[in-house]
Amino acid sequence: MASSSSSFSLFQSITFPSTPCPSNALLFHNNPNYIPFKTTFKHSKTLHLSKPLTVPFALTESDSPKSLEPDLQTLLQKVADSFDLPSDYFSQLPSDLRLDLNDAAFDLSNGPVIDECGVELGEALLNLSRAWELADTSTSYTLASKLPSLVNSSTNSAKSACGRRLVAAGRRFQSMGQYGQGELQKIAKAMDAAGRLLSASSISATTEEQPKTETRMFKFGELQVEVTSQKANIGVAIGFVFGILSWQIAQGIQSVPESSLEYANDNALLLAKSLRGALLAVFYSSTILSVFTMIGLFLLGRQLKSEGK
Secondary structure, three states: OHHHHHHHHHHHHHHOOOOOOOOHHHHOOOOOOOOOOHHHHHHHHHHHHHHHHHHHHHHHHHOOHHHHOOOHHHHHHHHHHHOOOOOOOHHHOOHHHHHHHHHHHHHHHOOOHHHHHOHHHHHHHHHHHHHHHOOOHHHHHHHHHOHHHHHHOOOHHHHHHHHHHHHHHHHHHHHOOOOOOOHHHHHHHHHHHHHHHHHHHHHHHHHHHOOOOOOEEEEEOOEEEEEOHHHHHHHHHHHHHHHHHHHHHHHHHHOOOHHHOOOOOHHHHHHHHHHHHHHHHHHHHHHHHHHHHHHHHHHHHHHHHHHHO
């Protein structure tokens, strides 16, 4: 019985240490047959410290960025829900806020919205902007409710364009400040969040598609013309005709001898000779420029043709 009692006391002390013990003598003072065994005591410490090490690891996995990433459809639905307002809400806005609402409508539909966002999504944005201009709250909510499905079926470039327009219009709502119960700020935050996510999610796909659709553009002020091999050849033909005309005009002016020029006084004669020399310089220069332009366009056309193959 003494041996069994000492074994039970040893097992209980090692397996369930309730309080730290200052010494082995205090822990086992009731057991006269106790023999110090350091390995068992160290093993119990190892088991006791192994539990807290697994907790931070589990928390780290649960807080990964992917699990916290917002869903696009959820954000678009928040945009639609933010327009769930009383039917006379927009019409009751003060005059200065109505002007800001018109500015938001302009930012939403400014530019070639159909070309950038597609037919269905572009028309929805145009109708939504018209509803804002007319202060039609009910129509705004109906059209905003269609955005999640329309955006989901759009291309990446259309999503990116729609995102930029939502961000721009959201800034207008944000500039309206606090009004009522903060409905305008809710609209601003929802549109800004959805717009930024649309732009960010589409930028990688747009970057991948850009090398495939890359074209050469000729820019002159606001004029932009796509340069192709066919257009380069047309430019060569135009340059050839323009060069011939410039050469013929210069030859016609030069064929008129200076002795045939008769004027009332010497000043008029001197002015006529100066004008004749200036015209000759202009048309001969045009001829030379036409030749260089023809050569440049011809080489560019061949280069574009070889790249197209």
